[in-house]
Each structure stands twice: as structure tokens, then as C-alpha cells.
Amino acid sequence: MPMKKESKNLLAKAGEYLEEIKALAQSPFTIMEVCGTHTVAIAKNALRDLLPKAVRLISGPGCPVCVTDSSDIDRYLYLAAQPKVITATFGDMIRVPGTKKNLQVLRAEGADVRVVYSTQDALELARKNLDKEIVFLGIGFETTTPTVAVSLETAKLEGIENYSVLAMHKVVPPVLRRLAEDDELVVDAFLDPGHVCAIIGIEPIKFMAEDYGKPSVVTGFEALDILEAIVMLLRQRVEGRSEIEIQYKRVVKVEGNPHAKMFIERVFEPVNASWRGIGLIPQSGLGIREEYSPWDAAKKFSLPVFDSQEIPGCRCGDVLKGLIYPTQCPLYGRRCTPMKPVGPCMVSTEGSCATYYQYGQRSVD
Amino acid sequence: MCLAIPAKVVTMEGSMAKVDMMGNVRVVSVLLVPEVLIGEYVLVHAGFAIGIIDDESAKETEELLLEVANAYEEGE
Ligand code: SF4
Numbered sequence: 487m488p489m490k491k492e493s494k495n496l497l498a499k500a501g502e503y504l505e506e507i508k509a510l511a512q513s514p515f516t517i518m519e520v521c522g523t524h525t526v527a528i529a530k531n532a533l534r535d536l537l538p539k540a541v542r543l544i545s546g547p548g549c550p551v552c553v554t555d556s557s558d559i560d561r562y563l564y565l566a567a568q569p570k571v572i573t574a575t576f577g578d579m580i581r582v583p584g585t586k587k588n589l590q591v592l593r594a595e596g597a598d599v600r601v602v603y604s605t606q607d608a609l610e611l612a613r614k615n616l617d618k619e620i621v622f623l624g625i626g627f628e629t630t631t632p633t634v635a636v637s638l639e640t641a642k643l644e645g646i647e648n649y650s651v652l653a654m655h656k657v658v659p660p661v662l663r664r665l666a667e668d669d670e671l672v673v674d675a676f677l678d679p680g681h682v683c684a685i686i687g688i689e690p691i692k693f694m695a696e697d698y699g700k701p702s703v704v705t706g707f708e709a710l711d712i713l714e715a716i717v718m719l720l721r722q723r724v725e726g727r728s729e730i731e732i733q734y735k736r737v738v739k740v741e742g743n744p745h746a747k748m749f750i751e752r753v754f755e756p757v758n759a760s761w762r763g764i765g766l767i768p769q770s771g772l773g774i775r776e777e778y779s780p781w782d783a784a785k786k787f788s789l790p791v792f793d794s795q796e797i798p799g800c801r802c803g804d805v806l807k808g809l810i811y812p813t814q815c816p817l818y819g820r821r822c823t824p825m826k827p828v829g830p831c832m833v834s835t836e837g838s839c840a841t842y843y844q845y846g847q848r849s850v851d
Numbered sequence: 852m853c854l855a856i857p858a859k860v861v862t863m864e865g866s867m868a869k870v871d872m873m874g875n876v877r878v879v880s881v882l883l884v885p886e887v888l889i890g891e892y893v894l895v896h897a898g899f900a901i902g903i904i905d906d907e908s909a910k911e912t913e914e915l916l917l918e919v920a921n922a923y924e925e926g927e
Contacts, residue, residue, distance in 0.1 A: 548853070550852045576852070603898055604880075604897045604898025604899065605897070626852055627852070627853060629853040629896055633883075633897050633898065633899045636880065636882050681854075681894070682853060685901060685902075736904050736905040737894055738902075743883060743884070743902055745884065745885060746883045749882075749883065834852070
């Protein structure tokens with residue numbers, strides 16, 4: 487069947503980028519895609535197979551579900567089991583395993599757990615269920631955090647007393663710094679998360695290029711975006727430059743989104759946070775400010791603090807740091823599959839392990 | 852989790868807007884992009900417009916996606 491002209495153009499463009507990548511990649515070059523949404527886009531478009539051997543793409547810590555510490559998971563599971571509580575969450579969290587259970591199991595045992603599309607849906611639940619306590623599970627990076635901040639602000643303005651947020655939000659710059667300072671890190675350059683930078687701009691992450699010598703390109707999510715970004719990274723290496731550049735110009739502005747930043751700033755403050763498999767990173771999380779404490783689920787329900795526990799055999803942490811490919815985990819594809827996930831990297835649709843499995847890497851390499 | 856999808860603002864009422872997301876109509880909050888105008892493209896994440904997209908390139912992206920969809924339909 488004849489191909490449409492535009493599709494031909496599309497393929498021609500992709501072909502051009504691949505040619506240039508081949509020409510520029512004369513020696514091994516390892517690129518980390520920080521963002522889980524990039525991991526999915528790369529797998530979906532089979533980009534790993536198209537690239538020359540010298541260019542390695544490895545996944546980073548950019549799947550918010552995967553980096554949520556077991557202590558946080560056990561904490562929200564404890565809360566979800568309380569009487570009168572309705573847990574409102576994005577769908578990704580439903581099957582994430584805690585030490586003993588997950589939300590799905592709790593739901594089968596009678597807990598009220600609702601999947602919502604946005605924090606506005608969660609607020610609507612609160613308005614409609616005045617005899618219940620609606621708790622929203624605040625998971626996500628800077629892309630998502632402003633939408634949660636707005637909900638807290640709305641709850642405060644409207645005096646919605648039966649809504650609260652369990653804040654487990656994380657920010658990207660400190661984990662990048664942690665990666666850069668890790669002696670084991672084998673990464674030469676970074677594909678930076680397009681939608682996080684749509685909010686924060688490039689100022690907070692430019693130290694990776696400027697102080698640590700890691701060429702960085704903020705990238706969109708189409709195959710062509712990613713290929714163009716890889717060309718840009720390779721050009722930087724060939725020309726001996728280390729800068730932060732924006733490939734995703736149609737969306738990302740140097741200064742980010744000032745309104746969204748203002749909402750985050752008003753409602754949240756930096757706190758220390760534990761990242762699964764990576765450990766405690768100072769000032770890498772966001773907690774709810776004192777002025778909003780009536781809507782802070784941790785305070786409202788005087789939640790206990792749980793111990794952080796690693797899942798025996800799960801190498802999610804090494805996967806998140808890019809030290810191993812998912813297929814190198816002994817449990818991958820054997821004891822751990824998307825149907826029966828052992829670790830969080832196999833649960834989230836954007837987790838590296840799940841993405842590898844979903845798009846064909848069924849066996850151990 | 853950081854997925855965001857381009858959509859065109861069709862109507863606005865207060866802080867809410869009706870947007871056209873590749874043919875589907877959705878209601879989203881524009882509180883994070885208060886300067887947005889009807890007819891502009893925004894990037895939608897979890898029920899919120901989180902950024903305004905440069906008009907020309909948004910169309911390009913949308914066309915790109917449609918092209919790929921068409922290519923699949925045609926069995927390419
Ligand atoms: S395959 Fe499963 S057990 Fe292994 S690292 Fe991934 S999530 Fe953990």
C-alpha cells in the first residue's frame with residue numbers, strides 16, 4: 487500500500503537523524519533518559535534497536551512510582567485501611583506492593599480506594615462525601631506537584647475540611663546531583679525530562695552540564711524529538727562542549743512556568759526524602775507547609791513512621807541508577823512479571839522493568 | 852507519570868476551559884496558565900493545562916501523531 491507523503495517525510499527525517507547519529511558515534515556513548523515517560527517512548531518506538539551499538543540508552547530514576555520508598559507505601563496502606571477514609575489516587579499506585587499488601591488487596595478487604603484522573607476529581611469526592619475523609623496520595627515530580635498544590639489551595643479557600651493530601655512528592659535536581667556524584671555512574675550525557683522542565687525551566691538542572699561536564703538536552707516525547715536530542719548530545723561531545731540545550735522548544739521555556747512554580751512554592755517546602763534503592767537525599771522531597779497543615783494527611787491522622795525495607799532480590803535500586811539493565815535482575819521475567827510484580831519497577835507502566843517486559847524483552851539477556 | 856498531551860482551547864469559563872484533545876472534548880483547569888487565550892494550544896497533564904504550546908509546532912506535533920496513526924491504519 488502506498489505510504490502517505492507526510493509519513494514518508496517523517497521516516498525520511500528519522501532516517502536523517504539516524505545517519506547523523508551513526509556518523510557522530512565513533513566511540514561508546516552512554517545516555518541516561520531521566521524520565522520514565524521517555525523510557526516508554528523509547529521502547530514503544532524500538533529506538534534502542536535502531537541506534538548504533540556505540541550509543542547506549544539507559545533508564546534513570548524518573549518514574550515517581552518506582553522511587554517511592556517502601557516506608558511511604560506502607561504508610562499510605564496503613565492510612566487507606568482506616569475507617570471512614572476514601573483513598574483517592576492515580577491508577578499507577580493500585581498494585582504497588584508494600585511490605586505486606588497493596589491497595590488492590592486492601593480494596594478487596596473492604597477499604598474504599600478510588601482511582602481519580604485529577605486532584606479536581608478528588609476534591610469533588612470530598613464535596614460529595616461529607617461524612618468521609620478523602621485522602622489524595624501525592625506522588626509525582628514537578629509536572630504533577632502544581633496540580634496537587636492547586637487542590638490544597640482550593641480546599642483552604644473553600645474550607646473543604648474532609649480533604650487532605652499525603653505528600654510524597656519528589657523533585658528532580660537533587661537526584662541528578664546524587665547521580666553525578668556517584669562514582670559508579672557510567673553515564674556520559676543526559677536526556678532531561680521535558681515536562682518537568684516545562685514547569686521548573688532549565689536553571690535548576692544546568693549544573694549537570696556546567697559543573698559536572700555532562701551534556702544535557704531537554705527533550706520531547708515523540709521519536710523524532712528523542713532522535714534529534716541524541717544528535718544534539720553527540721554534537722556537544724564531538725565539539726567538546728558541555729551545555730544544557732532545549733530540543734523541546736515548543737513547550738519548554740528557559741524560565742519554565744512561573745505560575746506553576748508559584749503554586750508549588752506557596753504550598754510546599756523542601757524536605758529530606760528517601761528514594762527507593764537510592765536512599766535518603768537531602769531536600770529532595772516536598773512537604774506541606776505549616777499554613778496548610780489541616781490538609782496534611784500525615785498530621786491530620788498522626789501517621790506513624792514506617793521502616794524502610796528492601797524487597798529481597800529486587801534490584802530496582804540498581805536499575806534506577808542505571809547500573810544494570812532490568813534484564814540483568816535475576817528475578818526479571820521469572821519470579822517478577824507485570825502480572826506478578828515483585829518490585830515497583832515492574833508495577834508502574836513507566837517502570838523500566840515493566841517497559842522492557844511490555845515491549846518485548848521477555849528473556850534475560 | 853509525567854505524560855502530557857497537547858490540546859486546543861475551545862471555550863473558557865473562569866478557570867476552566869473546554870479543550871479539544873485530538874478530537875475528544877475535555878474540561879481542564881487553566882489556573883496554571885492564566886494568560887492562555889481561546890484557540891491556543893496547551894499541554895494537559897492530570898486535568899490541568901500546565902503549559903502553553905507554540906501554536907505552529909503544536910499543529911506539527913498533532914499532524915505528526917495523526918500521520919503515524921494513518922500510517923498504521925494503512926498497514927504500513
Ligand atoms: S525485575 Fe522485578 S525484582 Fe527485578 S529489579 Fe525489576 S522490579 Fe525489581
